[in-house]
Amino acid sequence: MSIEITASLGRTTLNRLQVFGRSGIFLFVSIFQAFLPPFRISRLIKEIEFIGSKSFLIVFVTALFTGMVLGIQGYYSLSQFGAEAALGVMVSLSIIRELGPVLCALMVTGRAGSAITAQIGIMKITDQFPALEMMAIDPLKYVISPKIIAGILSLPLLTAFFDLVGIAGGYLVGVKLLGVNEGAYLGKLVTAITFTDIYGGILKSLCFGLLITWISSFMGFTAEPTTEGVSKATTDAVVLTSLSILIVDYILTSLLL
Amino acid sequence: MIKVENLVKRYGSVTASNHLNCHFEKGKITVILGGSGSGKSTLLRQVTALEKPDSGSIYFDGIDITTLSKKKIYEIRKKMGMLFQGSALFNYLNIFENIAFPLREHTKIANNVIKTIVTMKLEMVGLRGTEDLMPSQLSGGMMKRVGLARAIVMDPKIIFYDEPTSGLDPISTGVIDKLIKDLNRALNITSVVVSHDIESCFRIADNIIILFYGDIIAKGTVEEIRNSKDLRVRQFINGEPEGPIPFTRTDKNYLDELLFD
Numbered sequence: 001m002s003i004e005i006t007a008s009l010g011r012t013t014l015n016r017l018q019v020f021g022r023s024g025i026f027l028f029v030s031i032f033q034a035f036l037p038p039f040r041i042s043r044l045i046k047e048i049e050f051i052g053s054k055s056f057l058i059v060f061v062t063a064l065f066t067g068m069v070l071g072i073q074g075y076y077s078l079s080q081f082g083a084e085a086a087l088g089v090m091v092s093l094s095i096i097r098e099l100g101p102v103l104c105a106l107m108v109t110g111r112a113g114s115a116i117t118a119q120i121g122i123m124k125i126t127d128q129f130p131a132l133e134m135m136a137i138d139p140l141k142y143v144i145s146p147k148i149i150a151g152i153l154s155l156p157l158l159t160a161f162f163d164l165v166g167i168a169g170g171y172l173v174g175v176k177l178l179g180v181n182e183g184a185y186l187g188k189l190v191t192a193i194t195f196t197d198i199y200g201g202i203l204k205s206l207c208f209g210l211l212i213t214w215i216s217s218f219m220g221f222t223a224e225p226t227t228e229g230v231s232k233a234t235t236d237a238v239v240l241t242s243l244s245i246l247i248v249d250y251i252l253t254s255l256l257l
Numbered sequence: 258m259i260k261v262e263n264l265v266k267r268y269g270s271v272t273a274s275n276h277l278n279c280h281f282e283k284g285k286i287t288v289i290l291g292g293s294g295s296g297k298s299t300l301l302r303q304v305t306a307l308e309k310p311d312s313g314s315i316y317f318d319g320i321d322i323t324t325l326s327k328k329k330i331y332e333i334r335k336k337m338g339m340l341f342q343g344s345a346l347f348n349y350l351n352i353f354e355n356i357a358f359p360l361r362e363h364t365k366i367a368n369n370v371i372k373t374i375v376t377m378k379l380e381m382v383g384l385r386g387t388e389d390l391m392p393s394q395l396s397g398g399m400m401k402r403v404g405l406a407r408a409i410v411m412d413p414k415i416i417f418y419d420e421p422t423s424g425l426d427p428i429s430t431g432v433i434d435k436l437i438k439d440l441n442r443a444l445n446i447t448s449v450v451v452s453h454d455i456e457s458c459f460r461i462a463d464n465i466i467i468l469f470y471g472d473i474i475a476k477g478t479v480e481e482i483r484n485s486k487d488l489r490v491r492q493f494i495n496g497e498p499e500g501p502i503p504f505t506r507t508d509k510n511y512l513d514e515l516l517f518d
Contacts (some may be wrong), residue, residue: 122348130307131345134338135359135411136331 023218026140027148030217033141034149043146051112051147051213052154056161058107063162066099067091067169074170075178084178088185089192091170096163096193096201102249104162105155105208109241113216116147117237120220121230144221148213155209156202163201200256207252208245215241258283258415258447259304264313266299273299274310275471281415286441286448288458290493291468297451298419300468304449305339305417306330335363338408338416338446342423344400346392346407352379353388356407363411378406382436398429405436415447416440422457430454434461455494459483467493 074090120143123129129139167189174180216237223233259281266274273296281287281304291297302308304315306322314321317333325333346355356375360366366374379385382402392400401421408416418437422430434457441448452458458465465482467475467490475482475490482490492500 126343126348127341127345128347130302131339131341131347133307134305134334135362136334137362138327138331 019222022222023214026144026218026221027214030140030144030148033138034145036141040142040146043142044150047146047150048154050115051108051150052158055108055111055154055158058111059104059158059162060165062103062107063095063100063165064169066103067095067166067171068173070094070099070166071170071173071178075174075180084174084180085184086188087170087174087180088167088187088189091174092163092167092189092193093197095166095170096197098201098249098253100163100166101155101159101201101204101208102245104159104205105212105245106242108155108158108208109212109216109238109245113212113241114234114238116213116216117220117223117234118230120144120217121223121225121233124221124223125225125227125230144217147217148210151209151213152206153209155205155212159201159205196256200252203256204249204252207248211244211248212241215244258318259449260316261300261304262314262316264300264303264315265311266296266303266308267311272296272471274303274313277313277471277473279466279473279476281447281449282464283447284441284445285463286437286450286461287464287466288450288452288462289466289468290452290455290458292453292493294470295468296471297453297468301417301419301449301451305337306334335411336414338411338413340401340404340408340416340418340421342420344392344397344404346400346403348392350392351388352384352390352392352395352403355392355403356410358407359411374410375406378410379403381409381440382406383432396429398425398432401425401429401433402436405433405440409440409444409446412444413446415449418448418450418452420452420454421450422452422454430457433457437461455496469493 070091071087074087075084078084078086078090123143129143132139132142171185175182175185219233219237219240220230223229261277261279261281264274264277265272275296277300289297289300299308303310303323306315306325310323313323315323320333322330322333346352347358350358353372353375356378357371360371360374375388376385379388382405384399384402384406387395387399387403392403395403405421421433421437425433437448437450438461440446450458450461459479462479464478465476466473467482469489475485475487477485482494485491485494488501491497
């Protein structure tokens with residue numbers, strides 16, 4: 001009995017490790033291929049459009065409301081100590097260091113990550129990968145590489161946009177609505193935010209961009225080629241990516257501090 | 258054109274190719290017949306180098322493709338065309354771009370010439386005028402014909418057809434059969450057809466190979482197969498439920514082979 005449990009535990013662990021190893025090879029080959037000719041710039045631009053520019057609206061709304069909520073909550077907490085003047089610093093530091101990269105990545109996961117998994121899964125069901133192979137085109141290079149590179153390029157830009165809109169949202173609520181001094185909100189912001197804060201946030205967003213496109217692509221690529229298989233892979237991809245973002249965020253934060 | 262020698266492929270305990278020897282002659286239409294799980298698709302995937310055999314050799318114009326690097330295989334694939342069972346058209350591209358795709362990827366042909374080539378190929382399959390439609394707007398039979406136009410756009414020396422008539426109505430089947438024959442006769446393209454459609458097979462084939470659980474149980478011309486005394490062959494071509502071929506279901510899915518084999 002106990003032997004069976006141990007054996008099945010070992011089997012499961014081995015399987016998981018194998019999947020993990022495969023996903024590593026998958027990522028390595030995809031990125032390596034991206035640096036070999038022929039370069040398909042138009043494919044890359046299409047993917048940046050899909051992952052990046054089509055996420056602008058959702059990122060804008062998320063950022064605006066996150067900044068506004070932080071404005072209200074921050075004002076409430078800070079006013080207990082009479083420190084309303086620090087509102088600008090509190091809002092902007094929270095957003096630049098933490099909420100910007102993480103919330104932005106979570107929104108992109110929901111919007112683009114799930115679509116990537118579904119798209120690749122459907123390509124697999126309909127034999128489009130062997131079709132590419134038969135046309136002497138490497139499917140990883142043609143389909144996956146541009147997605148991963150586009151993710152790495154898009155997320156930092158989206159995060160920068162998120163930061164800007166979020167701080168503006170805090171300003172709207174704090175200064176215009178609750179009457180915090182405008183000079184205090186903006187002036188302290190410039191002096192208190194260091195390059196390290198911004199650099200940390202951007203580094204996080206780079207990692208998240210990689211995580212989103214890597215996990216979503218891999219889940220699609222290894223999905224069971226059935227309708228159920230693809231729908232399961234899509235759900236799994238979103239859940240797994242979101243969790244990984246939160247875990248990696250903790251690790252990066254503790255390393256950067 | 259293609260010579261298969263002593264080909265072996267196993268999946269776990271199942272032998273999909275059991276020491277196969279066969280020959281796909283230049284300029285001829287060879288049909289590989291067999292029921293589900295007979296190993297005909299596996300044979301096709303190995304001949305097209307989509308899958309590596311466990312042992313044995315496959316000679317394409319005298320070159321053993323089982324030992325080639327990916328780069329060399331890609332060079333050889335440019336001489337191959339393939340029509341997939343589900344057509345495998347790219348659903349995000351319209352009909353014109355689907356057919357133009359290999360030309361755009363592998364050649365530097367000018368746009369107006371590409372347009373001429375695509376129009377000619379579409380005319381060959383009788384679908385001129387559908388250039389701007391998306392694959393989802395076509396019927397199954399039309400999608401197969403577009404897939405065929407794409408398969409011949411690079412003027413291959415050999416075309417592989419994976420169950421070209423399965424799931425089609427009798428007229429579409431007739432159209433596809435005629436196209437396979439015309440392409441073979443007009444362009445002298447060697448053709449390999451994987452099928453379980455006996456009638457269509459007898460209409461188009463020069464040579465027939467019948468597979469049964471990984472073994473070749475018969476090969477020869479249409480007449481030779483028609484007159485075969487082998488009970489398994491007779492049962493298969495007459496579609497009899499009772500006979501030496503048991504009515505069992507060996508259904509194994511093919512996962513994972515794309516990436517890590």
